[in-house]
Amino acid sequence: MEKLTTEFKNQIKINPDNLEAEFLKQPSLFATYAENLIEMKIIEDKCKESVKITMAEVYTDMKNNFASYGLKKAPTDPTTKSMTEMNEIVLEKQAELREAKFTVEVLKASVEAIHVKKSSLENLVKLKVMTYHSTPIVEGMNKEVRDSMRKDLINA
Secondary structure (H helix, E strand, O other): OOOOOHHHHHHHOOOOOOHHHHHHHHHHHHHHHHHHHHHHHHHHHHHHHHHHHHHHHHHHHHHHOHHHHOOOOOOOHHHHHHHHHHOHHHHHHHHHHHHHHHHHHHHHHHHHHHHHHHHHHHHHHHHHHOOOOOOOOOOOOOHHHHHHHHHHHHHO
16 A cells, blocks of 8 residues: 555545535545554454464474474574564564554554544635635626636635
């Protein structure tokens, strides 16, 4: 998963000219990313368990089948523990766990960004109601010119 996908960045952009549509999209956007976060936390928990189980299996196998690891006698507990931590299968499982943790953190940041968007939308509505982005009205000025001036002020 990319850190923050282009799609997500587009989803959290606010169109100040269509606040109603932005508000309507907000609940489903939040639900999607919150659900993804929950699913990823479950995957992370499974990865943690997988690391523990794999380490236990490798540890036990090293103790019982030390000859298959090129050892002449059973290794001591600290040696077995060190060899277990360096085992290729264990390292792969730990890499999977790190990736899952990273994805969980990205999704947490995404959910937080959605909360910030909601707050920003609320503030934009308040500003709009207070005519913060008002434009001067000159007699004879057509609607297109007024809209253009307003957009220029907003984007400035």
